[in-house]
Amino acid sequence: MARKASLSGFPEWLPQERAVEQHVLDTLRRIFELHGFANIETRAVETVGQLLRKGEIDKEVYGLSRLAAEETTKSDPNALALHFDLTVPFARYVVENAGHLAFPFRRYQMQKVWRGERPQDGRFREFTQADIDVVGDGTLPFRYDVELALVIAEALSALPIGDFRLRVNNRKLAEGFYLGLGLQDTAGVLRCIDKLEKIGADKVAELLKTELGATDEQVAAALALAQICTEDTSFVQQVRALGITHPLLEEGLDELAQVIEAAVRRAPGKVVADMSIARGLDYYTGTVYETVLVGHESLGSICSGGRYESLASTGKKNYPGVGLSIGVTRLVSRMLGEETATAARSVPSAVLVTLANDESWHEAQDVAAALRSRGIACEVAAKAEKFGKQIKYADKRGIPFVWFTAEDGTHEVKDIRSGEQASADPAIWLPAAADLTNQVTAAG
Structure with missing residues (x-):
């Protein structure tokens, strides 16, 4: 909601x-x-004369000035104002x-516009x-x-x-x-x-x-x-x-x-x-x-x-x-x-690379760099807490995979949604296509 x-x-x-x-x-x-x-992309401001030349309602236009500036009159066509749509600025641009x-x-x-109308369902003062x-x-x-x-x-x-x-x-x-x-x-x-x-x-x-x-x-x-x-x-x-x-x-x-x-x-x-x-x-x-x-x-x-x-x-x-x-x-x-x-999640990260100990941070960064080089968004844990806490952190952020590196240099990756854990190579491992990016889907 x-x-x-x-x-x-x-x-x-x-x-x-x-x-x-x-x-x-x-x-x-x-x-x-x-x-x-x-x-x-056009500038966010136009002159008042440009914005109102087609007879738009001036009460919906936000004027733009410095707080310390003298008050400008509405009748000044050279005063600046925020654009209320993209069509009028586009006409000038052409x-x-x-x-x-x-x-x-x-x-x-695709830009923000500003319109001084009463906010209600579907109507905003600032919108894209x-x-x-x-x-x-x-x-x-x-x-x-x-x-x-x-x-x-x-x-x-x-x-x-x-x-x-x-x-x-x-x-x-x-x-x-x-x-x-x-x-x-x-x-x-x-x-x-x-x-x-x-x-x-x-x-x-x-x-x-x-x-x-x-x-x-x-x-x-x-x-x-x-x-x-x-x-x-x-x-x-x-x-x-x-x-x-x-x-x-x-x-x-x-x-x-x-x-x-x-x-x-x-x-x-x-x-x-x-x-x-x-x-x-x-x-x-x-x-x-x-x-x-x-x-x-x-x-x-x-x-x-x-x-x-x-x-x-x-x-x-x-x-x-x-x-x-x-x-x-x-x-x-x-x-x-x-x-x-x-x-699907609130962050772009698909993988959290865990730390076995604080000295392994640089090696974990190497793993992350290998993953990122192939377009896999990932994060590295900030400190070597218990793995349970690191997994809980990933779950809280909605990160689906957790990466582990053993002392002998081997790697495993865990899907924390299913609990499945398997050997993995940071040079070739790929998540499922649906997990590679943050997917937006229709409900139902």
């Missing part, structure tokens, strides 16, 4: 919990690199380094995100929207998190549908639909009427669209059956069908077309993604993102992209809280 942090919103994992988080990060890194994404990057540029990034994006110079083929859905489905499938659903929609589809209905404020409709799961259909209907002036017929059609969710391309016929036509709607239907058609072949059952997904942020222009854990939908999205045409731009240069962000800390906190994944 995850330990409650002493400072709310700033989690600190115990070693065995940290091993689970590290496993998640290592797995994501491996999958991303298998797909050719290069790793970058613009500043465009001359040194090969486009389309494929990047992944893992992002992947593909950015083009001027244009970016739609195929990347399809590819990113498949990469994320593969990455999440490799984690011990249970079943999940990557829910995909297309802003062109939604906006074209609303325009065909006669609702011109498509951004406003999207913001209302984005609240559907939080406040329910009746309250969304009320918002559409009071804030946007929608008629009963328009509201009914908008909510009917949001009800459509399929694991295959049958959503196309269901949307068309609603009787609304618009060129942008057709474009969105075609793009979303490409994503789902590929997912049916590559990630069956994991990716669904869900017309209720809106993503309230205005910079998304096409494909939008949200991911939920089946049975833990109340946690909210653990991975989200979409296509943006002009998040990164300068002068006449435009860098369209598509990307997704995984809330690693949110995901890990649920894994620990529900005990859906556990680490």
Whole structure:
């Protein structure tokens, strides 16, 4: 069970919990690199003007200054603040380094971010995100929207998190549908639909009427669209059956069908077309993604993102992209809280090399060096206590093997879980593959 942090919103994992988080990060890194994404890291701070240029809520941004510095005003665009996501810093990074990057540029990034919101289940003030994006110079083929859905489905499938659903929609589809209905404020409709799961259909209907002036017929059609969710391309016929036509709607239907058609072949059952997904942020222009854990939908999205045409731009240069962000800390906190994944031990060590007497410490270090040279993590006992105490120490730390060296120079290794003990040579001995590293496995 995850330990409650002493400072709310700033989690600190115990070693065995940290091993689970590290496993998640290592797995994501491996999958991303298998797909050719290069790793970058951006600075932790940006100027306030840079962070808020897309209209984000400034009350969630942590300002950064020296304690002895004069108080800076919120209106100072050059004041420094901690980044609250990785997308805005990445956009700046692309613009500043465009001359040194090969486009389309494929990047992944895993860093801490900070957000001043009220801590609650799945929400933190300091947390780790893992992002992947593909950015083009001027244009970016739609195929990347399809590819990113498949990469994320593969990455999440490799984690011990249970079943999940990557829910995909297309802003062109939604906006074209609303325009065909006669609702011109498509951004406003999207913001209302984005609240559907939080406040329910009746309250969304009320918002559409009071804030946007929608008629009963328009509201009914908008909510009917949001009800459509399929694991295959049958959503196309269901949307068309609603009787609304618009060129942008057709474009969105075609793009979303490409994503789902590929997912049916590559990630069956994991990716669904869900017309209720809106993503309230205005910079998304096409494909939008949200991911939920089946049975833990109340946690909210653990991975989200979409296509943006002009998040990164300068002068006449435009860098369209598509990307997704995984809330690693949110995901890990649920894994620990529900005990859906556990680490085999709290330390990386597979072997404790014992001491027969205090004079044997250097020889024990030679044994440890031989083991480490072949990738076997080990520790050497600090003092020559009774073997029973040394074994108890290994057991307390979760170290599965204890190494003994006799006076005649021969060696034996004991598996303290089974009690089996056998002769061993430090130059060739290997533990079972499952014991070589600290394994993280799904519960049950």
